[in-house]
Amino acid sequence: MSNLIIIRHGQSEWNLENRFTGSTDIELSVAGEMEAANAGKLLRKYSFDEAFTSVLVRAVHTLNIVLKEIDKVLLPVTKTAAFNERSYGDLQGKNKMDMIKKYGSAQVLSWRRGYDTTPPHGESLKDTYNRVVAYYDKEIEPKLRAGKNVLIVAHGNSLRALMMHIEKISEVKISDTNLKTGIPRLYEFDSGMKVVKASYIS
Numbered sequence: 001m002s003n004l005i006i007i008r009h010g011q012s013e014w015n016l017e018n019r020f021t022g023s024t025d026i027e028l029s030v031a032g033e034m035e036a037a038n039a040g041k042l043l044r045k046y047s048f049d050e051a052f053t054s055v056l057v058r059a060v061h062t063l064n065i066v067l068k069e070i071d072k073v074l075l076p077v078t079k080t081a082a083f084n085e086r087s088y089g090d091l092q093g094k095n096k097m098d099m100i101k102k103y104g105s106a107q108v109l110s111w112r113r114g115y116d117t118t119p120p121h122g123e124s125l126k127d128t129y130n131r132v133v134a135y136y137d138k139e140i141e142p143k144l145r146a147g148k149n150v151l152i153v154a155h156g157n158s159l160r161a162l163m164m165h166i167e168k169i170s171e172v173k174i175s176d177t178n179l180k181t182g183i184p185r186l187y188e189f190d191s192g193m194k195v196v197k198a199s200y201i202s
């Protein structure tokens with residue numbers, strides 16, 4: 001039996017401004033810092049053996065706030081670009097409403113939520129899935145299988161890719177799946193790595 005908890009970073013400055021962020025390295029907003037602290041408070045009764053995050057400051061900062069709240073600042077942490085947010089390419093920095101006005105809502109929705117639609121010079125969710133799942137299968141799944149409890153703090157789309165893999169969500173259904181900022185999601189695995197529980201912690 002092991003636990004995996006995933007958290008999308010707290011609100012970032014560009015989430016607040018409704019701008020495509022992707023691989024741009026943007027800090028948490030003040031509200032995002034509070035979301036991270038709240039996520040930490042919700043996790044006080046859980047134990048962790050190690051944590052993983054991306055190399056982007058909004059995720060790293062969220063993890064640091066969580067670790068402080070659970071009194072585990074010395075927990076082993078691995079930062080990997082494999083968990084970075086999906087690159088939105090030429091859309092990065094642009095306002096989401098402006099892009100809808102320019103390209104239409106169907107096109108923007110397809111870029112944002114389609115599985116294999118690639119934004120100009122960016123990554124599709126499929127590309128993101130491939131790098132996220134390759135890392136997870138190699139570095140994290142064996143630890144869970146060995147009974148370790150793991151925390152991952154990453155991003156809306158890198159975590160949607162991971163959710164597809166863990167929860168066996170189809171390429172069609174994933175377009176309806178959204179992860180809110182700062183709300184931890186818990187997976188409990190049995191010794192055969194079957195998911196016996198999947199739920200948000202609130």
Ligand SMILES: O=C(O)[C@@H](CO)OP(=O)(O)O
Pocket residue numbers: 015019020021022023085088112156157
């Ligand atoms: O801007 C982004 O990088 C992401 C997540 O914040 O946006 P979206 O909700 O479109 O995937």
